Amino acid sequence: MNERGYQLLQETIERLLRRNAYLHLNKVLKKTHPADIAHLLTLLNERSARNVFEHLPEKEIAANVLSELEPVFRSGFLQELEVNRLVEILSVMADDDTADLLADLPEERRQEILGLLSAEHTEDVSELLAYPEGTAGRIMTTDFLVLPKTLSAQNAIQEVRKAAEKEMVFYLYVTDEEGRLSGVLSLRQLVTAPDYTPLEKIMTQDVVKVNVTTDQEEVARMVSRYNLLAIPVVDHSNLLVGIITVDDVIDVIREEAAEDMLKMAGTSGEEINYYSSVWKNAKARLPWLFASWIGGIIAMNVIGAFSSGFSNRIAVFAILATFIPVVNGMGGNVGTQSLSIIVRGLATGRVDSKSIWREIFRESRVGLLLGVTYGILLALAGIVFTREGYVGVVAGIAMCVNMILASVLGTFLPLIAAKFKIDPAVASGPFIATSIDVVGATIFFLIAYVLLV
Amino acid sequence: MNERGYQLLQETIERLLRRNAYLHLNKVLKKTHPADIAHLLTLLNERSARNVFEHLPEKEIAANVLSELEPVFRSGFLQELEVNRLVEILSVMADDDTADLLADLPEERRQEILGLLSAEHTEDVSELLAYPEGTAGRIMTTDFLVLPKTLSAQNAIQEVRKAAEKEMVFYLYVTDEEGRLSGVLSLRQLVTAPDYTPLEKIMTQDVVKVNVTTDQEEVARMVSRYNLLAIPVVDHSNLLVGIITVDDVIDVIREEAAEDMLKMAGTSGEEINYYSSVWKNAKARLPWLFASWIGGIIAMNVIGAFSSGFSNRIAVFAILATFIPVVNGMGGNVGTQSLSIIVRGLATGRVDSKSIWREIFRESRVGLLLGVTYGILLALAGIVFTREGYVGVVAGIAMCVNMILASVLGTFLPLIAAKFKIDPAVASGPFIATSIDVVGATIFFLIAYVLLV
Structure with a gap:
């Protein structure tokens, strides 16, 4: 959507809000991309923005809108949100986005919310939050498909079919018995391989990877230099612990460039x-x-x-x-x-x-x-x-x-x-x-x- | 590779060059990623850089190195290169990279090279060069897989298998009989679909796309906002003419950020x-x-x-x-x-x-x-x-x-x-x-x- 498109959308939404036409508002929001809704919220006044957010048709959409919101705008937004509503939204949000979002909240509120999330989600998110801001560990997702190297191509395709809800699958990471990263193959390599070949015969062994403690700027440099769509993250013993996808890298590049420019002018970047x-x-x-x-x-x-x-x-x-x-x-x-x-x-x-x-x-x-x-x-x-x-x-x-x-x-x-x-x-x-x-x-x-x- | 890695590589290469150990040099270069070789060339002195480039084991590697080279460094490099060698390398290079590279050359040399390339390659590259710099048309690739909407999922997978040399296939664009863009599906959607379903039943019809004349900064904004891996480029009658992949978008974002900062300081960016x-x-x-x-x-x-x-x-x-x-x-x-x-x-x-x-x-x-x-x-x-x-x-x-x-x-x-x-x-x-x-x-x-x- 371009500037003109946002202007039209904003006018429509404001008109519907004035008329209390919530049914119609609901329909319009359903047809709008969450990223566009997120941008729209920053254009509306505070009351209208809150009103729109409360009328988002599904919690999945609300989760996507929240993860697309500018962090600086979001923190104010979250402080007003009811805890139960927030927990409901976070329950369908990816780990890395949840961690990113919780990092902005005051310690006390964060703990309260972590206590209310499902045990598995809490564990994954807490793990991410344990890594310092600006490291690979903090921006990685732990929700990815991993395949054992002895699996056949045919069975691997079955795994991909089952893993519909995992984060964008285009590279498949292959590990040994201990969970150590041993290779990578693209979904395309998999599709084009003979049915019974074990993955270790198809995979590329020389994987470009980063460590959990690698600085996010270095991650961005590597993804950009080697034209990657995702990069695996390993811990000190080469155990595969997460992946970072290119869309998160783009956010890092944008943030770092903006930060550098603002810092240079003496405005303490972030x-x-x-x-x-x-x-x-x-x-x-x-x-x-x-x-x-x-x-x-x-x-x-x-x-x-x-x-x-x-x-x-x-x-x-x-x-x-x-x-x-x-x-x-x-x-x-x-x-x-x-x-x-x-x-x-x-x-x-x-x-x-x-x-x-x-x-x-x-x-x-x-x-x-x-x-x-x-x-x-x-x-x-x-x-x-x-x-x-x-x-x-x-x-x-x-x-x-x-x-x-x-x-x-x-x-x-x-x-x-x-x-x-x-x-x-x-x-x-x-x-x-x-x-x-x-x-x-x-x-x-x-x-x-x-x-x- | 990190700063330390490049330093070691540089030292090794310089030692091999001094000893005229070209066989060994060849082996080292074969094991090094083209993006790393490209970076290495900027660290070496002019003579060593040229020497290394001339000893690259294959023209495919040379093509990759050239497309990864910083444009500002590259233009000097190309001026010295023998026309026949350059044509040989360009013959295995993607259209968009070839256009990008030729754009830097003086008009006369560009025409000479275009005349020596294969007819098909020349046509595609000339088409790209006709779009003004900074537009979607200029940075798109015309070498992509396109599927008719009536094709079955099973046959589409066969097409993907055959299209091994096309630019990274993860989104598949679907067109109608006239070649107009009518939908998109991910390779994953295709793999998980029942064998005989026609593509038009699986595809998403609401495709985020740009026009050939769209500014590259706007393209970058859209790819980043909607978290895309590629974006299709259409002409004024909605004919699908190219795609822009996320790695090219990252280059645009980096360039534009650097340009803004340098321009602000009064150094005429580019x-x-x-x-x-x-x-x-x-x-x-x-x-x-x-x-x-x-x-x-x-x-x-x-x-x-x-x-x-x-x-x-x-x-x-x-x-x-x-x-x-x-x-x-x-x-x-x-x-x-x-x-x-x-x-x-x-x-x-x-x-x-x-x-x-x-x-x-x-x-x-x-x-x-x-x-x-x-x-x-x-x-x-x-x-x-x-x-x-x-x-x-x-x-x-x-x-x-x-x-x-x-x-x-x-x-x-x-x-x-x-x-x-x-x-x-x-x-x-x-x-x-x-x-x-x-x-x-x-x-x-x-x-x-x-x-x-």
């Missing part, structure tokens, strides 16, 4: 929220701005200290001051360019933390080219716009040095963060901008001081 | 390149910095104009100047936060261009909260650090106003761009930073002028 209150939004952004504020105060004192050095040539200082925005601004922008290139390169594996010096060497040359270009332009502009043209030349030199340094800083900081296993995206924007403000002001006035006083 | 020359890298970044430079020059003249207003109180102007970095910097950072939130929201469909006023209202309140907080802090710092405390109070007021305005600008610009169908990510970072530099300097000195002169 907390930011399109639906939550203004106050929460501001709170998430406040701390990262603090770095910038501190930097600004330092820059202020640096400039203040230099200004006293110009006390006998205060007019020159006043002209220099007019150059501060352009010198700092250009440095900041070049630094942010370098930063984005490196952060993205690290995330996609095109750059790694071992190549710090090579990357710095490359970026410093780029910075030199850009710095010389804009330095000359600034010197010319300085001569044209200020009466004291030599101040422009000084500013041009300072900007050139500043831009080279900004490129190096923008490269160095994320790489050094990666080296120390710190997420290079975290609020790197404000940190870079601030470092460059301080360093830029110092260099600018230092050069001016040496050449002009 | 052109930036982890392997190309420093000069090309600088050239891609230079134009976007120009916006920033112009802004800086305007800010310079604004401050210059005000400074003459302070001519009788030049000492006050000097103190004010020390506040420029903190006032501009904080505005820039808040604006970038708003910008990132909106650009990401637009990309993921959580924000749309119809809600401009709602988003601006929300962001301006966030800006107010942040502005008041840091405005008060700046006023206090001003009193502590400068001898003339009232200048600090003026700066605090100016920063508060500036931060509110920056939030609004950071929200407004991408939304208005989206409204006019301009990509909101394009170089928005430098534009925002610059607008805020100019507006910030004007507001700051205007408030100072009114209150202090």
Whole structure:
């Protein structure tokens, strides 16, 4: 459904709600894909959204809608939902989706709900919840078809027919007597094999797999690199404990990209929220701005200290001051360019933390080219716009040095963060901008001081 | 394979190359996944990479390696490759990958190669190349299994068995006599159906599909929203012309996320390149910095104009100047936060261009909260650090106003761009930073002028 489609659906639903035409509403919802209903809920006001959710025709649909809901939107939604209704919905939801959903609830409510679910479901979900957030163990599903390697192709097809409710079966994982992963075959390989061949003769033995503790970003990289539809998850003794399907991987890729971008701008990635209150939004952004504020105060004192050095040539200082925005601004922008290139390169594996010096060497040359270009332009502009043209030349030199340094800083900081296993995206924007403000002001006035006083 | 694995592989390969142990090299390459070889090539120096590529054991492996290579790295690689060798490799490559690859070559070379390929392959590839870049038509494959709706389940299974070389078969698309898409069924549905049922009784009629002209970002959104493994592509008369598989969609999502981030930082997304020359890298970044430079020059003249207003109180102007970095910097950072939130929201469909006023209202309140907080802090710092405390109070007021305005600008610009169908990510970072530099300097000195002169 496209934007126009959602608009029409929203109008229809709102009209039906106003008229209390619940029978008709029920019919419309039955014909709408759960993913579309989930998106629709975020477009409606809170009361209508709740009303629509309560009128979903079946608990299976409600379960699908809940698993498709944006996590940030969902948590508010769940807090209001009656426990019994929620338990009813969770009873038909896949383990991994249930775990994902319960992870957002307060500890007490989570325990209450786990106590009310069926014993088997509770056990599986608790097991998933035991793995830390962001690991393969947390996003895998434990509900998959597994076949012993001695089974014949014909019997395996019977197993597939019986396993109708299992998570999307297209790869079939084959294990030995102890449950250790020993091979994989696609449903297509199975269908095309002679009836009595044992699976171990058809299967591929060289299986791409991950460990329960593997980071979800690494899982996403592997699935994407090897063009997989699913990846098996094993524990430390190679026991097959779950699978991760490509649709969950797509969610990881989207989340991580959004997170990186928001983190870089200093908004603490995960907390930011399109639906939550203004106050929460501001709170998430406040701390990262603090770095910038501190930097600004330092820059202020640096400039203040230099200004006293110009006390006998205060007019020159006043002209220099007019150059501060352009010198700092250009440095900041070049630094942010370098930063984005490196952060993205690290995330996609095109750059790694071992190549710090090579990357710095490359970026410093780029910075030199850009710095010389804009330095000359600034010197010319300085001569044209200020009466004291030599101040422009000084500013041009300072900007050139500043831009080279900004490129190096923008490269160095994320790489050094990666080296120390710190997420290079975290609020790197404000940190870079601030470092460059301080360093830029110092260099600018230092050069001016040496050449002009 | 992880980072450590690649390092070991690289060392092994380099050692074998130094010793000219090509037989051994051949064996190692045969055991390595093409995607891993592709990644390895980007780690080696140019000569070794070419050497490894020339020693790939089979043309099928070479084809897979080429399709897994980063497009930016690949184009340089292809230019050096002998035409006959390339044609040989392309002859075993899927249509969509061949089209993708040829699109990067100069027109003349592309035509030469198309002329040397088999007639059928040439036709299919030329058809794909006729669709504009970034559309569904360009990334689809035309090599897929299609079944008539009157076929029985049993016969359909026979067709699947025969179609071993077609692109991953897990969804089977069913068409009517004219080739119009009429339904879909999964391989699993087929396997579990009674032998003599015609496909039209088993298939799902409500197929999620896209048009050849649909934007690839929209394709990615649909595949991700509905958790699909593939999506069929139809032309204007609903004829089934291709399919897009989830692995290609993952590439699109990764590319678009990287592009957005790089564009926002002002590096013209697609052109930036982890392997190309420093000069090309600088050239891609230079134009976007120009916006920033112009802004800086305007800010310079604004401050210059005000400074003459302070001519009788030049000492006050000097103190004010020390506040420029903190006032501009904080505005820039808040604006970038708003910008990132909106650009990401637009990309993921959580924000749309119809809600401009709602988003601006929300962001301006966030800006107010942040502005008041840091405005008060700046006023206090001003009193502590400068001898003339009232200048600090003026700066605090100016920063508060500036931060509110920056939030609004950071929200407004991408939304208005989206409204006019301009990509909101394009170089928005430098534009925002610059607008805020100019507006910030004007507001700051205007408030100072009114209150202090």
